[in-house]
Amino acid sequence: MPSSTITDPGSARTELPPFAVSLGDPAGIGPEIVAKSWAMREARGLPAFFAVGDAASLRRVWQGPVTLITTPEEAGAVFDSALPCLQVAEAGEIIPGTPSLDGARTAFQALEAAVGVARTGSAAGIVTAPVGKEQLYGVGFTHPGQTEFVAERCGVAAHNAVMMLAGPSLKVVPVTIHIPLADVSAALTIDLIRARAITTVKGLQRNFGVARPRIVVAGLNPHAGEGGALGREEIDIIGPAIRSLREDGMDIVGPLSADGLFHARARETYDAVLCMYHDQALIPLKTLHFDEGVNITLGLPIVRTSPDHGTAFGIAGTDSANPGAMMAALKMAAEAARSRMAHGA
Ligand SMILES: NC(=O)C1=CN([C@@H]2O[C@H](COP(=O)(O)OP(=O)(O)OC[C@H]3O[C@@H](n4cnc5c(N)ncnc54)[C@H](O)[C@@H]3O)[C@@H](O)[C@H]2O)C=CC1
Numbered sequence: 001m002p003s004s005t006i007t008d009p010g011s012a013r014t015e016l017p018p019f020a021v022s023l024g025d026p027a028g029i030g031p032e033i034v035a036k037s038w039a040m041r042e043a044r045g046l047p048a049f050f051a052v053g054d055a056a057s058l059r060r061v062w063q064g065p066v067t068l069i070t071t072p073e074e075a076g077a078v079f080d081s082a083l084p085c086l087q088v089a090e091a092g093e094i095i096p097g098t099p100s101l102d103g104a105r106t107a108f109q110a111l112e113a114a115v116g117v118a119r120t121g122s123a124a125g126i127v128t129a130p131v132g133k134e135q136l137y138g139v140g141f142t143h144p145g146q147t148e149f150v151a152e153r154c155g156v157a158a159h160n161a162v163m164m165l166a167g168p169s170l171k172v173v174p175v176t177i178h179i180p181l182a183d184v185s186a187a188l189t190i191d192l193i194r195a196r197a198i199t200t201v202k203g204l205q206r207n208f209g210v211a212r213p214r215i216v217v218a219g220l221n222p223h224a225g226e227g228g229a230l231g232r233e234e235i236d237i238i239g240p241a242i243r244s245l246r247e248d249g250m251d252i253v254g255p256l257s258a259d260g261l262f263h264a265r266a267r268e269t270y271d272a273v274l275c276m277y278h279d280q281a282l283i284p285l286k287t288l289h290f291d292e293g294v295n296i297t298l299g300l301p302i303v304r305t306s307p308d309h310g311t312a313f314g315i316a317g318t319d320s321a322n323p324g325a326m327m328a329a330l331k332m333a334a335e336a337a338r339s340r341m342a343h344g345a
């Protein structure tokens with residue numbers, strides 16, 4: 001099979017099949033950042049990959065070479081000279097910045113197809129460009145996000161699939177993800193925190209080669225509850241979960257005040273922070289690393305990464321999208337695949 005070649009730390013050469021990159025919403029910036037990443041493949045040392053989606057969405061925003069392929073196995077021979085594209089259903093008229101239900105259906109099919117080729121081993125993993133969640137919900141997508149969809153297709157329970165956002169100096173995991181803020185407290189349980197922590201530790205070992213991960217857990221309330229005066233979740237749920245994980249041998253501390261966890265000195269003391277809700281995790285990550293932040297799903301049998309940002313409909317079609325996070329997602333996918341091979345996992 002045509003492969004990308006990367007060098008592992010022991011200088012042995014490791015062959016990987018190409019990665020499948022779903023193009024996301026065809027009216028978003030997905031096609032543009034995938035095309036720009038291909039154009040920078042050599043300068044950035046990116047692994048080989050092929051797009052999965054409607055090739056028309058690439059041509060709508062990019063004048064570079066695109067070659068249709070019918071199987072992932074054709075991608076390696078094409079990759080040096082053109083961006084290979086595995087065509088799924090056409091999205092109809094594509095107007096960058098104006099999402100449509102046809103476009104959402106194409107995004108859905110592209111995601112499904114990308115997962116399928118990764119599960120067979122024809123792709124080394126998947127990298128997913130952003131989807132418009134509101135539009136996807138309108139075409140029968142019943143999962144909160146791509147994370148839960150990919151988990152289900154891989155036979156992994158949603159609570160065992162962990163969304164980690166990773167940048168050069170910070171890795172965060174939201175314990176609860178796409179739920180209303182008003183529902184967060186009720187969704188927090190000892191079992192959920194334990195499941196997220198255990199998958200996070202295994203994921204750091206398997207995908208990043210961290211031998212004994214150090215985990216910090218943020219509180220939910222101001223000042224981590226101030227001994228119960230500002231909320232009881234730390235006493236009733238988060239604290240007991242942490243104690244039981246420590247008894248199991250995990251290097252884990254908390255609950256600590258979230259507002260003091262993300263400054264530079266604090267970031268040197270841990271490998272990842274478990275946060276209690278979406279924005280508690282993603283605001284520091286995106287503030288520090290917006291153009292290089294990667295969303296990686298831990299706990300899956302396949303590698304799955306994604307840029308940390310969304311569809312950016314407001315700038316789609318203006319040639320101003322920064323491909324940095326997409327390129328970081330491609331590089332992290334290759335590093336994770338290499339780490340898994342090195343660890344026999
Ligand atoms: N992984 C995924 O599929 C994700 C999808 N979304 C979806 O994206 C849509 C828009 O979400 P927003 O909250 O507006 O977030 P967004 O990330 O799309 O946009 C936030 C701001 O960042 C800018 N931006 C984003 N990516 C950029 C890039 N690569 N280069 C330059 N500027 C960039 C946008 O122009 C906007 O000003 C929603 O439908 C949401 O569901 C949001 C986050 C992740």
Ligand SMILES: NCC(=O)COP(=O)(O)O
Nearest residue numbers: 145146147148282295306
């Ligand atoms: N804000 C992160 C996000 O929405 C990622 O969702 P997913 O579609 O990758 O599950």
